[in-house]
Amino acid sequence: MAIQKVMVIGAGQMGSGIAQVCAQAGYEVILNDMKDEFFERGLNTITKNLARDVEKGRKTEEEKSAVLARITKSLTIEDAKDVDIIIEAAVENMDIKQSIFKQLDEIAPKHAILATNTSSLPITEIAAVTKRPEQVIGMHFMNPVPVMKLVEIIRGLATADEVYETVAEMTKQLGKTGVEVNDFPGFISNRILLPMINEAIYALYEGVASKEAIDDVMKMGMNHPMGPLTLADFIGLDTCLSIMEILHEGLGDSKYRPCPLLRKYVAAGWLGKKSGRGFYIYE
Numbered sequence: 001m002a003i004q005k006v007m008v009i010g011a012g013q014m015g016s017g018i019a020q021v022c023a024q025a026g027y028e029v030i031l032n033d034m035k036d037e038f039f040e041r042g043l044n045t046i047t048k049n050l051a052r053d054v055e056k057g058r059k060t061e062e063e064k065s066a067v068l069a070r071i072t073k074s075l076t077i078e079d080a081k082d083v084d085i086i087i088e089a090a091v092e093n094m095d096i097k098q099s100i101f102k103q104l105d106e107i108a109p110k111h112a113i114l115a116t117n118t119s120s121l122p123i124t125e126i127a128a129v130t131k132r133p134e135q136v137i138g139m140h141f142m143n144p145v146p147v148m149k150l151v152e153i154i155r156g157l158a159t160a161d162e163v164y165e166t167v168a169e170m171t172k173q174l175g176k177t178g179v180e181v182n183d184f185p186g187f188i189s190n191r192i193l194l195p196m197i198n199e200a201i202y203a204l205y206e207g208v209a210s211k212e213a214i215d216d217v218m219k220m221g222m223n224h225p226m227g228p229l230t231l232a233d234f235i236g237l238d239t240c241l242s243i244m245e246i247l248h249e250g251l252g253d254s255k256y257r258p259c260p261l262l263r264k265y266v267a268a269g270w271l272g273k274k275s276g277r278g279f280y281i282y283e
C-alpha cells in the first residue's frame, strides 16, 4: 500500500517531531491536538527547527515553506476519515490510548494503518480494542525526532506482514532506520536503556559517586552523547519511573525494580528538564 496522507495525533514534543519528518519526506500531514494552543506550540517548534535548517544551509527558504504547507491543523479526530496511516503520539496512558484507537477504528478508512508511538505500552493490548488488530503497529521514534535515526517498529501479536512492510518502507522514506521488534515490555530500546539509567540512579543513591562523576564516566568512557542522569532528566523522571514499573510488572524480575531515589524525585515533582529540576537544576 502506498502511503500519501498521514495523521499525527498529539502535537507535543514527539508528535510535532513526527509531523515534521513526515512533511519533510513529502507526505501530506494532518497534525491533530485537542486545543488550538497545543497545535500552535507544536507548529512553532517545527517552524523553529526548519528556520535553523535554513540558517545552517541545509534547506532553502522555499523548502521550508513547502514543508510547512504540507502540515494541516486538526482539532477533531474525525479528520482521520481521509488518511492512510495515523501515528498516535498522545500521552502514555493505556485508557486514553485505547479510547483514541476505538474512535480511530470507527472513523478511519478500512485500509488505514493505526500506529502508536508508545515507548512502552503493549501494542497488542491497544490493538485489542479495535476490529483491525492486524493493522495496528508500534512506530517508536526517539527524542529528538528530527535528529535521531532510529524507529523501533513493533509488531503486535496480530500485526499482518504487509502492514509491517508498509511501515518499514515508510520509515525508510522518512530517512530513518527501522528495526523489527516483537511486543514485549519496553521493546528493545527501553528494556536496555532504562535499566542502565536506573542503575546509574542506584549508584548515586548508594553514594558510589557524584552525579557529575557518573555522567562523566558514561560520556567520556563510553562515548554516550549524554550521561545517564542527564538523559533521565531529558526523558522526564516520571516517564523513566513509569517505564521501569512496566518492565518490573511485565517481566516479573526484581532486577527491574525502580530505584527508591527515582520514586522520591518523582513524588517531589522533580521531573527533570521539563519541570526545571531533576538530578540537575535547569534555569
Ligand code: CAA
Pocket (backbone or CB within 6 Å): 049, 052, 056, 119, 141, 142, 143, 144, 145, 146, 147, 148, 189, 190, 193, 225, 226, 231, 235
Ligand atoms: N529538535 C531538533 N533538533 C535538535 C533538538 C531538538 N529537540 N535538539 C538538538 N537538536 C539538533 C541541534 O539543532 C543540533 O543541530 P545543528 O547544530 O547541526 O543545527 C544538533 O541536534 C546537535 O545539538 P547540540 O549541538 O545542541 O547538542 P548535542 O550535540 O549535545 O546534541 C542531542 C543534542 C542530539 C540531544 C544529543 O545530546 C543526544 O543524542 N542525546 C541523547 C539522546 C537520546 O538518547 N535520545 C533517546 C532518548 S530515549 C527515547 O527517546 C525513547 C524513550 O522511549 C524514552
